[in-house]
Amino acid sequence: MSREVALATHLVGPLSFNIFAVTETDEKLSSIKKTAEASLSAQRGATSWSFLTSLLRNTAGSTPFNFVSEVDGITVGFALGYIIDTRCIITSLFVEEKCRSLGIGKLLLTCAQQFDAAAKETLVCVLPGQRELKNLCEQAGLPAQLIFAGTP
Numbered sequence: 001m002s003r004e005v006a007l008a009t010h011l012v013g014p015l016s017f018n019i020f021a022v023t024e025t026d027e028k029l030s031s032i033k034k035t036a037e038a039s040l041s042a043q044r045g046a047t048s049w050s051f052l053t054s055l056l057r058n059t060a061g062s063t064p065f066n067f068v069s070e071v072d073g074i075t076v077g078f079a080l081g082y083i084i085d086t087r088c089i090i091t092s093l094f095v096e097e098k099c100r101s102l103g104i105g106k107l108l109l110t111c112a113q114q115f116d117a118a119a120k121e122t123l124v125c126v127l128p129g130q131r132e133l134k135n136l137c138e139q140a141g142l143p144a145q146l147i148f149a150g151t152p
Contacts, residue, residue: 028075036094079108088119
């Protein structure tokens with residue numbers, strides 16, 4: 001089945017969801033990240049987001065996690081982040097537009113939160129304009145807490 005057919009027919013019949021941990025250099029992760037970057041590149045805050053993720057990556061003692069989500073064997077989303085002390089910091093959570101509202105984002109969020117049992121607090125980085133991700137976080141009991149303002 002082609003990617004386009006699978007994405008177009010996601011509302012028909014039962015679906016098989018898989019979420020699994022991958023390395024930062026995984027080919028499936030690299031491919032879906034390019035899709036996400038293309039859709040977010042013109043969005044306000046994208047440059048700051050890159051700075052923030054680089055800063056977290058270099059934090060001493062941080063443990064990275066990378067999750068990929070597949071629907072019927074096709075990669076449609078990912079969650080990236082770090083465990084720092086007792087915090088789970090999700091730097092990026094993305095689901096392809098045609099697969100949203102199926103519960104994939106919620107599953108990715110849950111997997112990230114459960115990655116390390118020591119993590120008691122969850123923070124999610126949400127760019128301005130990512131209304132669907134903000135809504136997902138609020139539905140999961142993670143209300144907006146902070147807005148960065150600065151030069152573009």
